[in-house]
Amino acid sequence: MASAFDRIADIIAETSDVPRETILPDSHVIEDLGIDSLDFLDIVFAIDKDFGIKVPVETWTQEVNSGQAPAEQYFVMKNLATRIEELVAAKAANG
């Protein structure tokens, strides 16, 4: 099974015009990869389906906009992969 990072990077490359090789662990999804909010919605939809989870993107956005969390916590690729792994683990723990 590919890592969460690789699966998410593959999804981004398939969903947007971003070349796969430019997507790195330290890439910021919005600032470095140029993903806008509508493209990000497509990516979240694909992640939801691929991982069988519901990415709480609204909560994340609210936390970033209110200053409760830095954007990097959710939108830098390696951190995004960690967040997704946490969601998958939480879902597994809750049955």
Place this chain on the structure above:
Amino acid sequence: MRLEYFQMIDRVLAVGPESIEAEALVPAASPVFEGHFPGYPLVPGVLLVETMAQAAGYLLLYRQDFARMPFLAAVKEAKFRNFVPPETRLEVSARLAHDGSGYAVLRTGVARGGQRLCDAELTLRTLPFPTPELEAAMRAQAERIGLAAAPRP
């Protein structure tokens, strides 16, 4: 349907948490038909997309009990299989494909007598109502088309 007022849905036939079926009656006359097309009136494809989007939107309003307003965000795989002339009775359907965080993906279609006329996958964002006037208007429209009173599918 009142095409020029973007009132596309006339009556909800059935609604449940996952799907909605509705009826739309294409009028005999509309200013839209003066341009689309002179001497050969047809409902424009973009208005059929709007019709599907409204059915999808009413489904989300029903699911979320008017807590949020749905807005069309993406149209994918839209296909227009046949012409829709005036005075056609349309069966409009929307089925939830994925309920995301602040968005939903729905498979939608329009048929006539069971024959598919068009279909599309639509993504709708849902946001808090930006104004109380809009919420009141949407509630009034839902009342007009019988959203709350419609039977389950």
